[in-house]
Amino acid sequence: MRARVIYNPTSGKELLRRNLVDILQIYENAGYETSAFATTPEPNSARNEAKRAAEAGFDLIVAAGGDGTINEVVNGIAGLERRPKMAIIPAGTTNDYARALHIPRNDLVAAAEIIEKKQTVLMDIGRAKNKKQDTYFINIGAAGYLTELTYDVPSQLKSVFGYLAYFAKGAEMLPRVKEIPMHIEYDDGVFDGQASMFFVALTNSVGGFEQIVPDSKLDDGKFTLIIIKTANMIEILHLIRLMLSGGKHIESPYILYKKTSKILARSADGSKLMINLDGEYGGDAPVEFTNLRQHIEMIANVEEIPNAVDTKDVYVDDVEEQFIREIDELTDEDTK
Incomplete structure (x- = not known):
C-alpha cells in the first residue's frame, strides 16, 4: 500500500516540517x-497533488495542515470515481474537522498515530453547485452578513488568537448586520423571508465551537440547515449565548433548524449573496447544496465520536465563559 502526505510547510509555526520524519515513519x-x-x-x-496521487493509485492521502489544506485535498478527490482513504493531521487555527473526528489537535505525532487504531468512518461530503462551478466542502456552507467576517479576519490574527479573532471581528460587525430577503428550499419545505444568514453544516464544529449543531451525525446523508431570522444585535448576542450554553439556540423562535439532504438558496430580490465554503469564498448564489452520503472513507478516532452531543452537559471553557459574561453585560446595558 502507498500513502502520500500532502502538507502545508507553513502551518502550525512550521511544526509539520520539523515533525515530518516521525510522521512518515x-x-x-x-x-x-x-x-x-x-x-x-x-x-x-x-488539490492538484491530491487528484494526481489518487489517479496514480495511492491508497491513502494524508492532509496535513489547516482546514483550508484539508478542504483542498477533499476537492482533489471528491469528484473521482475511485477515491483513496483520507487521514488528517491538523495544524491550523480552529481545526473544525479534526474536532469532529476526535483527532488530537495539539500533537501532530499523536494525530498521525490514529492510523494505528485502524478505524475509519464513511464521511458525508457537501457539494455546492452554482452557474460557474461545482465545489466540495467538508464542514460548512454559509451566506449572509456575519459570514463576511471570515474573509476580513487577517491570517496573522487567526494564527495568534484562534477563534478569539472571530469574536473580536464579529463584535465589530454586529452593528452593521442587516436582514436579506432569502428564498431557501429544503427537503420538507421552503423558507421565504428575512434572514441575516444561514448555515449548511456537516459536522458539529463551526469556527471552533462544538455546540452549533448539537445533534450532528457524520454519515447520515443529511445537512443541518440553520437560518437566523433576525439581524437585531441584542437578539443575535442572545442566540450566541444560548449556543455557548449547551446548544439551546436551536429552540429559539429566531432560528429555523432542519435536517435535509438538499438545499437551494438565493436572495429573493436578486441582490448579490456570496457563499462561504469552509471559510473561503465559494461563488455567488443561486447555489444548490447536495449531501454526498458516506462519500470519503476517513481515518478517525471512531470510539471517541458520539452519536450526538448531550446538550444538557456541554463543557464550556474559560474563554467561552468570559464571552458569555461580556454578552450579558452588553445586553444589560442595551436594555436599560
Whole structure:
C-alpha cells in the first residue's frame, strides 16, 4: 500500500516540517510505503497533488495542515470515481474537522498515530453547485452578513488568537448586520423571508465551537440547515449565548433548524449573496447544496465520536465563559 502526505510547510509555526520524519515513519509502520509533498503558494497546490496521487493509485492521502489544506485535498478527490482513504493531521487555527473526528489537535505525532487504531468512518461530503462551478466542502456552507467576517479576519490574527479573532471581528460587525430577503428550499419545505444568514453544516464544529449543531451525525446523508431570522444585535448576542450554553439556540423562535439532504438558496430580490465554503469564498448564489452520503472513507478516532452531543452537559471553557459574561453585560446595558 502507498500513502502520500500532502502538507502545508507553513502551518502550525512550521511544526509539520520539523515533525515530518516521525510522521512518515508512523505511516510506514502501519504498512504504507509513504512519501510527502509540500504545498506551494500556487493556487490549488494541495488539490492538484491530491487528484494526481489518487489517479496514480495511492491508497491513502494524508492532509496535513489547516482546514483550508484539508478542504483542498477533499476537492482533489471528491469528484473521482475511485477515491483513496483520507487521514488528517491538523495544524491550523480552529481545526473544525479534526474536532469532529476526535483527532488530537495539539500533537501532530499523536494525530498521525490514529492510523494505528485502524478505524475509519464513511464521511458525508457537501457539494455546492452554482452557474460557474461545482465545489466540495467538508464542514460548512454559509451566506449572509456575519459570514463576511471570515474573509476580513487577517491570517496573522487567526494564527495568534484562534477563534478569539472571530469574536473580536464579529463584535465589530454586529452593528452593521442587516436582514436579506432569502428564498431557501429544503427537503420538507421552503423558507421565504428575512434572514441575516444561514448555515449548511456537516459536522458539529463551526469556527471552533462544538455546540452549533448539537445533534450532528457524520454519515447520515443529511445537512443541518440553520437560518437566523433576525439581524437585531441584542437578539443575535442572545442566540450566541444560548449556543455557548449547551446548544439551546436551536429552540429559539429566531432560528429555523432542519435536517435535509438538499438545499437551494438565493436572495429573493436578486441582490448579490456570496457563499462561504469552509471559510473561503465559494461563488455567488443561486447555489444548490447536495449531501454526498458516506462519500470519503476517513481515518478517525471512531470510539471517541458520539452519536450526538448531550446538550444538557456541554463543557464550556474559560474563554467561552468570559464571552458569555461580556454578552450579558452588553445586553444589560442595551436594555436599560
